Amino acid sequence: MSVNKKKFSFFEICLAIGFCFFSFLVLYPFWQTLVLSFSDPNQASSLGANLWPEKWITDAYQFVFGYGHIMKAYMNTIIRTLTGTFLIVAFTMLAAYPLSKKELPFRNTITIFFLIAMFFSGGIIPDYLLVKNLGLIDTRWALVLPTAVNVFYIIIMRNYFMTIDKGIEESAMMDGASYFTILTRIILPLSKPVIATIALWAAVFHWNEWFHALVYIQDDAKSVLQIIVRDMLTAMDLSQSTDAAALGGGGSSKNLLLSNVRAATVIISIGPIVLVYPFVQKYFIKGIMIGSLKG
Template sequence: MKKKFSFFEMFLVIGFVFFSILVLYPFWQTIVISFSDPKQVSGLGMNLWPERWITDAYQFVFTYGNTMKAYANTILRTVSGTFLIVAFTMLAAYPLSKRDLPFRNTITIFFLIAMFFSGGIIPDYLLVKNLGLLDTRWALILPSAVNVFYIIIMRNYFMTIDKGIEESAIMDGAGYFTILTRIILPLSKPVIATIALWAAVFHWNEWFQALVYIQDDAKSVLQIVVRKMLTAMDVSQSENAAAIGAGGGSSKNLLLANVRAATVIISIGPIVLVYPFVQKYFIKGIMIGSLKG
């Protein structure tokens, strides 16, 4: 016997479908504009499908300056920075999850003070300079390697794990490091995936540190190159009639809208591709890690 939907359930379905369209349409339109002919983009109306698929905008972006080198730098920074954040977060959160840790509350308060108060841009710059990290890739990774908020989330998650598992391992002769790597980490995939996603998104999108600490263009990141590229364009009074003032041979046929759409897709593409693989862990990790104090 088929189940009949009530009016309220039908209203919810229609509402969610409408909301999904509102969310997905701008993203789809950006994809369409990045692959569309400039004549189609300059015309009025909704662009739901390209009349002719072209890749001139992507060719322009990837051949502009050091875009490919900056893309590789961004990937390297994201992978290494995410690894360090997750590693340092685990090493700090595991001891703090032990209620018998000496001065546990004092250490936690010290961490919280550091989370709410910072020295500011100038002290950070002087610290990086005195450590000899200026104009190095380490300047983009080490200053952000420890995040107190992530430590608190992971500490709370570790506190939800049954202590009997650790006690059994200790009775079998396992040390704390062995317990952390062999027992705790396999049981903590949701919170690890959550922290890794946050860290990866931060490093992928962050550009201000590169603007302040990096002078060598060969060490710059994607966001800086994109920023320079967009600001270097000659734009007329009408954005739809914008002309590209630098770049590859076909750049004169492109609009500013084409290039902007292509840079958006290139910038967010890797994060959008990675997110579905960690989504199943994301909600569980953040909910459990934020409940227990």
């Protein structure tokens, strides 16, 4: 019994080598940062590629997690990301579903109004005055309410809703279902790809966004991770000192380098997003492609 072995063409071999090289270029900086965060300061300060720490130490992470209100800020960032993502997805669905109906009165006018708001804004000062007049200064709502509506997300989700077979909705309406029932019971279960896409974009935005916290939040206990990390790195850089204890950190090392701390903050900051992305990646490509085609 003979087994036919598949022969790979020269193009396929070159393509595989190219993808392996590209994967190495993408993964190497992340691995280098991870190694640097656990490396001994002497190894971190040496030249060359460090692919494995000579000695695994956690002084940089002890320093980061022991600095000021960073644990409180970490929780604030998680709460902000979850709340902000929920609000963005909810408001996006409530706006996109009516706009996907061609029988909606003044549908084109409303869409144009939304598009104008997407390209033109009042600016920083009007935004601040609005938040101040609403009494949201120094509250966590100031971090999520001003960004709860995103026109670009609405357009993407509206286009996705327009690809769903209208016969499904018509049959549900014949059985007495209301528009809200159709949206929650039929449309949303069929829209997992675009919902996952919008949720991922919103989560990444809220996790990385720091400017609103800098402008609207005055109490350090309500600040977010990025602000505390920025203050920590700035203080450590200005001090020109390698003594972690002098900066109020939790690390025990007397030779902690700024590069170690920077690497640790990068790993801590991107950790949750990296863990969540694999679970929504299978929906991501389908959601963005379908939502961007039909309009």
